[in-house]
Amino acid sequence: MSVEVRIPTILRTFTGGAKAVHGTGATLQQVLDDIEARNPGLKDRIVESETLRRFVNVYVNDEDVRFSGGLNAPIADGDIVVVLPAVAGG
């Protein structure tokens, strides 16, 4: 169960500059725990008190996980997880 997690520019200091890292897990929480083991400090920038940080959005196959279970969102082999800072439009 390997998935690609795309990391935004401002968090690449935690991934040695890598644009994407790979992780395993059946839920978003498990995937984040898994990638944290090899990229220490990364999870803390995405999660705060067991919930997603206000200014961070996480998408699994382009769907915002806040509408599909949050940190408990199910993850399947081959999914693409995208982490982005929240930006405005309009």
Next chain:
Amino acid sequence: MVRYASLAESVGHTPLVGLPHLSPSATVRLWAKLEDYNPTGSIKDRAVFTMIKAAETDGSLRPGATILEPTSGNTGIALAMAAKLGGYRLICVMPENTSLERKQLLAIWGAEIVSSPAEGGSNEAIRVAKQLAAEHPDWVMLYQYGNPANAEAHYLTTGPEILEDLPEVTHVVAGLGTTGTLMGVGRFFADKKADVKIIAAEPRYGELVYGLRNLEEGFVPELYDASYVTSRFSVGSRDAVRRVRELLEREGIFAGLSSGAILHAGLAQATKAVNAGESADIVLIIADGGWKYLSTGAYSGDLDASEDFLDTQVWA
């Protein structure tokens, strides 16, 4: 009745047209609400006239005042026209990486433009505008991201128009920027027909636009209340361009780039309904026409080149 006392009175009442070629079946149908029929060619006319009226009524906007607003384009263009009619001066703070036509249109209607840096996109425009507002306390910032009148415009007009024209509506798909459309339409359907699904299509820009210095510079509009949204999808420039071309090829509709993102999210909902054996009537809010994006080259030629260029732009 299509006679109005003035241009301002003619905002809204836009056509809802079927998309017979893109709809997957007779029971799963797509519909397009054509907001380019508004006076300045976008859905933002609804929000702008409602915000101005509210500010005139509560006394915060007085004759001769200067209006300041952060905008990636359409709100500014609508405001420029409304400001001309109302006798106000308008200053727009706009990211430098927006289409040429937006700047030209603002200039035509007499607005002044302050450019904000490309890195950080609209977040930077908002930051710069707030700074200018602090330096000029006499200027009036309507602030579309936090002004309840923005969402109210859609609660009072966009939502009711959809329900009147299509009582069987099951989904409404709209772009997510200020969140005004989604919040107003979402609240309207929560009150009137709560099983309608409200789908947000959010543009996913290139890395430049997400080039914030730190996460604390992130921004969520004060208007946003996730409880009015059913699902939210992120759509990149490649899918948006591909779909906006499809809308043109299959249905003859020449729409702006954000509408490509909306069609992409709408088609995903249609496929879901087909697979579940359910019927669906899915309304896509086509926020504007394609005219303002011609210079981006998005409507013809190489898809890779369009994608590469748009990845540097605030295209929605």
